[in-house]
Amino acid sequence: MTLLSYAKAMNRALADALAADPAVCVFGEDVGAGLAGLTLGLQQRFGAERVVDVPLSEQAFTSAGIGAALTGMRPVVELQIPSLLFLVFEQLANQAHKFSLMTGGQARVPLTVVVPGSGSRSGWAGQHSDHPYGLFAHVGIKTLAPATPTDAYGLLSSAIRDDDPVVLFAPAGALGVREDVTAPLVPVPLGEARIHRAGTDVTVVAVGHLVHQALAVAEELADEVSVEVLDPRTLYPLDRAALVESLHRTGRLVVADDSNRFAGFAAEVLAVAAEEGRLLAPPRRVTRPDGAVLPFALALDRALQPSAEQLRDAVRAVLK
């Protein structure tokens, strides 16, 4: 039995990818030192030519990743702070994502962007605490939010092998998760949801670190309600079939999504449920408020993120 941490799982996925394919390389700030944990020891093992420390020029090094991807490499770009994604939105949404279509299929951009520590890291305030996965899902970039170490390993491995750009959010709230690993770590296909807990009364779709909160609430309420916890893992493309199938069993839906409410990921899940699923009661969602900016003070930071109490209330509400 090995106790595998989330950060170590991603580190192993990167190391395995670098070892398996000479086209894989890493660009990021402080990746040589391994400041974010993701790349610890990798520059020593694979060299500064493959694990490349870059200056603080996010737009240029993200686009350099695109240029390298267009010409045969499989770069992984690490962004230490989720809000840096806003800075490179042009590069990802308007360049990387569009090359395949705009060139009529001549070009592919196998670029993976990883944000180790997305969402609130407690006390890092307004410009370091965002969770903008909905933006990338909206523009159609493959968007991942693994909840567990094995899924972090599996999804990062698949992202690097994928021929399209992928953004992987590693939620700060999940980085501390450790897992007993008994089987070999394997790639997890993109676009496949995972049922963490089977149930018959309510489907809770939980994203990233909120999967663990949902599992705790499901356990707590086990005597009064049978909760199914569905982790989409890949936010785009969403495993709609798994959602619809789950709703066929339960007929009730709650979404736990640590991002802004308006036009957010949870809204899309509700829309899919309404269009394609079977709902016996109006669905609920637990999210950040519309247009949230996380305040600094810890109590305020927490006040704007989905809580276990809100989730419990939502589960009870859909049972009424």
Added chain:
Amino acid sequence: MSLPHLADPAGRYRTMRLIRSFEELALEWVRSGLVVGGTHPYSGQEAVAVGVCAALDPADRLTSTHRGHGHVLAKGADPGRLLAELLGRVDGLNGGRGGSMHAADFSLGILGANGIVGAGAPIAVGAAWAAQRRGEPTVVASFFGDGALNQGVLLESLNLASIWRAPVVFVCENNGYATTLPAASAVGGSACGRAAAFGIPAETVDGMDVEAVRAAAERAVRRARSGGGPSFLECLTYRFEAHHTMERRFKLAYRTAEEVASWRERDPLATGLPAAAAIDLEVAELLSRAAEFALASAEPDPATATDHLYASGLRPRSGAAL
């Protein structure tokens, strides 16, 4: 081995004439409504694309701009397929998915025209870095205009290329105007000063003289290929037509007729080549065959509108009601 079609003065003249005639035909097709949207004519700047590409090998790459027809043709793209692309036809370089502003031919190392000013430069740096890492002796030429000199990402790219000693030739086509804004009132310091600040050798050349551009580009390419890192060329040039084809409707007055006329007197095609008249005829025939090819090409089937959205073959959900 340099590009065979640009190996001698006649070849360089032929390609400049091809670009000019291509742009004239494209203008006609925009005016008549055959080409929807519009184009950014390259007329007047031909010596830059041709002079720089004359220094490149077939395996070298380039990134282009919204005013990209000249670069794409100079590197060797088929004019019939570029015309078909402007028409949005299936035989276009991009299968009708890109149009004028995104024309690309990856088989020739043309990594695409680009609709965002300055966006090609970091892509060029990344492609050059990758080639260098693989030990390929190839170079990337990155074209951009004076407008891009004020894009932060371009300055970041100069720095990255410098610290990586990336085999890139940055080619600034200073045509005097970022759309309507005169470079003189928009660029603090100078174009070459920006490159020099990052430790990149830079020179200003007469962008209306194809041989001057070629000579400078050859120095830069030699430096890049031998591991000497990036170079920067500022090519002083002028666009004879409007910024884009929509501009004609507005009759803008940001350039005087005298200024345009004085630059037209320095037409890069006026090379005095004895064979020019014969080459012009040859190009006219070539272009008429290209036009025939493009016009005969089929319109794409609307059912294929999301083809190629994902290289992996993922199909998006339809936008229609279920």
